[in-house]
Amino acid sequence: MARLPSPALPLRHSRRVITEPDGFGDAVSGIELSVDFQRRQERASQVEQFQSPAWALDFGEANVRTRVRGVLAGGWGSFCFAMGPGEAIWNGEAAAPGTIALLPPGKEVDGRTAADYEWLTAAVPADVWNRCLALAGRQEDGPDRLTVCRLPPSVAERIKLRLQECRALLKGAATPWLMDQVAEAVTDSFTTACELSAGAEPATSSMRNRARLARRAEAWMRDHLAEPVQVPDLCLALHVSRRELEYAFRSVFDQSPRDHLETLRLNAIRRSLLQGDGHRETIIAIAYAHGIHHLGRFSASYRTLFGEKPSETRRR
Incomplete structure (x- = not known):
């Protein structure tokens, strides 16, 4: 089963190399992924994960073309920021570099990734997901399935840099101040994605x-x-x-x-x-x-x- 943040641990940090399809099984917090390779992996893939009871951050690099399926745990919402240069197709929608895929609690992700696909995912409990929808003014019309939206370049760069800064800081001591700062960064990124997804064009x-x-x-x-x-x-x-x-x-x-x-x-x-x-x-x-x-x-x-x-x- 894909790992979820544990209430007993303030922060769990792990980093590993992935050489087999099943190594991707828990590469995204809260989702048990089923992955098949479509092409030979020329160099190893990797994932680094930071998990707390209030949020989870995953930074991954898939250096192989894959077929991916999975369902997000019911108690968590998630978004996947495609950093490139490879792209993905999620539920029939193109997720090029600079896009965010919002995945509501309990919903499925189904698609593929190209080689050299780098991703950043964030997961939050359902109450934080609902709070972000409310802050975005979308509590009545929030996404009911996976939704892909392209971010303006300046917004994409801001979200990427802010969460990468969190990644660097989390490798040090997990102080209460730092944990609060990361929670604020994740919540702000989620809220921005919820706001922009309102105008996202659905797949044809x-x-x-x-x-x-x-x-x-x-x-x-x-x-x-x-x-x-x-x-x-x-x-x-x-x-x-x-x-x-x-x-x-x-x-x-x-x-x-x-x-x-x-x-x-x-x-x-x-x-x-x-x-x-x-x-x-x-x-x-x-x-x-x-x-x-x-x-x-x-x-x-x-x-x-x-x-x-x-x-x-x-x-x-």
């Missing part, structure tokens, strides 16, 4: 429809990973044309349906090998169990995505 209906189709198709893929299904089977099952499906996947996941199905299988196989599942089974048997039936291509594709052979993963 066509983009929302493509995002819904891509997620529905991906769910079907996950349900049939153990079967030797191909993209035509998916099109027939969902009653959509191959062109329509291709356009949806390219727009939302920046992959073809065929490539997306392959990366889902390869990520699932890697998890199985790393967790020691079926340790008495051969790698070939594990591959077959995840719908792989072209073994020569499987080994090459696995090495391209993860930088090592399946046998090397199993030994680790």
Whole structure:
């Protein structure tokens, strides 16, 4: 489960390197993320987290293209500031550098990140979230789902510098004065994001429809990973044309349906090998169990995505 600030600790500070998809599982406070790699990670990713009972700050760097899903814990609200240079797509909306994605308590985030994606997330308890909405004059029409808004460059720079200053100070002694200063900075940033999100343009209906189709198709893929299904089977099952499906996947996941199905299988196989599942089974048997039936291509594709052979993963 993704870690949340503990009432028993005034401040919890951690920093770690991420080399595996599941290493991103708790990289954002309050959200249990499910992540698959879509391309090979050329250099390690990392995250630094500061968590208190009144707020949480995460500073991360994903040096790999990923597919991301997760749901925010019900008692917390969150925003994600995209610092770039890579960008993301969240719930069908483009989150380019300089944008903030507001995520209400209990709502889902679903999308992808490009390589070299740097983020800054802040999380606050629901009562602080509601207070920020009230300060922004939005207690009646606050966001009821993930909302992406582009910040004016001067505002984006101000928020980034202020929270990065908090990051530097938090590496020292966590004095009551410092904790109050960070809480004020987080609250002010949240309130500004709430104010600006009122004028944010929603994703077009066509983009929302493509995002819904891509997620529905991906769910079907996950349900049939153990079967030797191909993209035509998916099109027939969902009653959509191959062109329509291709356009949806390219727009939302920046992959073809065929490539997306392959990366889902390869990520699932890697998890199985790393967790020691079926340790008495051969790698070939594990591959077959995840719908792989072209073994020569499987080994090459696995090495391209993860930088090592399946046998090397199993030994680790």
